[in-house]
Amino acid sequence: AQSVTQPDIHITVSEGASLELRCNYSYGATPYLFWYVQSPGQGLQLLLKYFSGDTLVQGIKGFEAEFKRSQSSFNLRKPSVHWSDAAEYFCASGSQGNLIFGKGTKLSVKP
Amino acid sequence: DAGVTQSPTHLIKTRGQQVTLRCSPISGHKSVSWYQQVLGQGPQFIFQYYEKEERGRGNFPDRFSARQFPNYSSELNVNALLLGDSALYLCASSLQDRGHNEQFFGPGTRLTVL
Numbered sequence: 001a002q003s004v005t006q007p008d009i010h011i012t013v014s015e016g017a018s019l020e021l022r023c024n025y026s027y028g029a030t031p032y033l034f035w036y037v038q039s040p041g042q043g044l045q046l047l048l049k050y051f052s053g054d055t056l057v058q059g060i061k062g063f064e065a066e067f068k069r070s071q072s073s074f075n076l077r078k079p080s081v082h083w084s085d086a087a088e089y090f091c092a093s094g095s096q097g098n099l100i101f102g103k104g105t106k107l108s109v110k111p
Numbered sequence: 112d113a114g115v116t117q118s119p120t121h122l123i124k125t126r127g128q129q130v131t132l133r134c135s136p137i138s139g140h141k142s143v144s145w146y147q148q149v150l151g152q153g154p155q156f157i158f159q160y161y162e163k164e165e166r167g168r169g170n171f172p173d174r175f176s177a178r179q180f181p182n183y184s185s186e187l188n189v190n191a192l193l194l195g196d197s198a199l200y201l202c203a204s205s206l207q208d209r210g211h212n213e214q215f216f217g218p219g220t221r222l223t224v225l
Contacts, residue, residue, distance in 0.1 A: 036216075
């Protein structure tokens with residue numbers, strides 16, 4: 001069965017530091033992969049998506065992610081974190097109307 | 112342009128009651144999906160509807176049902192509420208039901224079952 005794993009429940013980084021959030025997927029074929037962000041009391045906002053082609057994907061708010069088939073990973077990165085990036089981040093996989101989400105990683109940002 | 116809207120924002124029910132949640136998709140979007148997000152977890156897929164037909168169903172009991180109307184809005188119904196149904200219910204809309212298809216999420220309805 002298809003699954004998405006986010007190994008880190010909570011990560012704290014200092015403002016201005018770099019960030020990497022991990023995501024591993026389990027899927028037979030090349031999956032469609034997504035990263036969403038959720039602020040408290042808000043819905044989910046799409047940061048970026050990967051369907052095919054270039055394995056390095058650029059998204060909104062300065063985020064990028066790299067698809068690595070050999071590692072079944074789709075890690076999210078940002079070179080310099082801002083305090084406003086504090087939120088919960090979800091990795092998801094799926095191609096049709098039913099996305100499979102990981103459990104999320106909560107990001108805290110220290111001043 | 113308006114995004115996905117959901118109503119109500121918050122809802123408190125007691126065990127055994129029934130609840131109806133509503134979702135209006137982005138204009139032009141024909142597919143609506145419903146997700147349940149329990150506190151501390153990622154969203155779990157409940158249903159997808161496209162052109163008023165059910166296109167997918169997650170691992171939820173028959174107490175959960177949904178429908179889509181001719182204007183593509185949708186309702187999610189939950190009967191015989193249990194404490195474990197307390198969650199944020201998210202609606203997402205997309206242009207089509209498959210393929211390179213971004214889903215746009217609404218703000219959700221927070222359901223509390225006492």
